[in-house]
Amino acid sequence: MATQVLDHLGSLPGVKQLLEQMSGGQGASAEGVEGGAYALLLALLAHKAPGPVLLMCPQSGQLDQVAEDLEGLGTRPLLIFPQLDPSPESEQPDPRTVALQGQRIKTLQALRRKQQGVVVSSPGALMQPVPTLQELEHASLTLRVGQQLDPNHLAQQLVQLGFHSVPAVELPGEFSRRGGIFDIFAAQWDQPVRLEFFGDEIDSIRHFDPFSQRSTEKLSQVELVLCPVRTDPTAQKPSSPRAYLDEFLPRESWVVLWNSWELQRAGERFLQRSQQVKELLAPQQLLARLQRFPLLTLDQVAPGEVSGRLIRLPFGPADPWCG
Secondary structure, rough: HHHHHHHHHHOOOOOHHHHHHHHHOOOOOEEEEOOOOOOOHHHHHHHHOOOOOOOOOEOOOHHHHHHHHHHHHOOOEEEEEOOOOOOOOOOOHHHHHHHHHHHHHHHHHHOOOOOOOOOEHHHHHHHOOOHHHHHHHHHHEEEOOOOOOOOOHHHHHHHHHHOOOOOOOOOOEEEEEEEEEEEEEOOOOOEEEEEEEEEEEEEEEEEOOOOOOOOEEOOOOEEEEEOOOOOOOOOOOOOOEEEHHHHHOOOOEEEEEEEHHHHHHHHHHHHHHHHOOOOOHHHHHHHHHHHOOOEHHHHOOOOOOOOOEEEEEEOOOOOHOOO
16 A cells, blocks of 8 residues: 555656656755655655665654654664764763664664665764774674684673673663673664673574563574774774765665755754864765765755755645654
8 A cells, every 4th residue: 555655656746757856866856845745755765766765854853753754654674873962972871872872883784784775864963973884894793603702802892892791781882791691782783682602602692681681582693893882973083084974875875855954054053062073074064975966855945045956846734843
């Protein structure tokens, strides 16, 4: 049923023109996109795009709601790329920050594997640096059943990266070791993992419930990204290379700017709030980087200057996402 609705939407005048321009690599600008039409149109773009679709929302608080609306239309996979707190680095990252870092790494890993889907983000998140592709590949460790691995060395690595050693793992960024049982909850994982060692050999790998502490799904392998747990994304050595999410997008990706005027203002506000701005992209720099992809701007009413030929889409009033 959802596919039939999307196919019908794609045949409508204006919408068809929009898809043709995006498919031709020209980009497009559209106004009159209101109400539930936002979710339908974005679901259609995800259905038709030859690669991932990056949707940039004005406010970071909108990401979960937008993702929920798209998921309700069967749009999967959905990846949320959130912004981190721009305040200075703290010695003890709070669980929320660790979880946000995990979402960012999870999205980067999915794009590194050329995974299709929709990435929902905000200006502040895209302005913040991420590990380079080379750093991410170097930091990725695949743990397999039967693999030889010194658990003492693994524990040392986790401590150096900011993981907390606890009696029982409950939250992302924690690990626990009890004899030959090694529990880890990496920030990019949805569930913690239990490694059972026989000497220096991984004898079994399972997910486990952090509340009951009981093992659940049996795994043959799991990927662990050994990235530092830190709160300030700008806390890098001055000479270290910098990367940003757009560098992980394949060439065939589409980019959607929702409410372009608000996006510009949101980016400027985030830059003003950030106490360390050397590693951050300016809003104008971010837009310039995104213009190498087919770019679609969606507005209720188009601003004075738009790129490409303006397409007017007569959809309903009242956009619930704009408050």
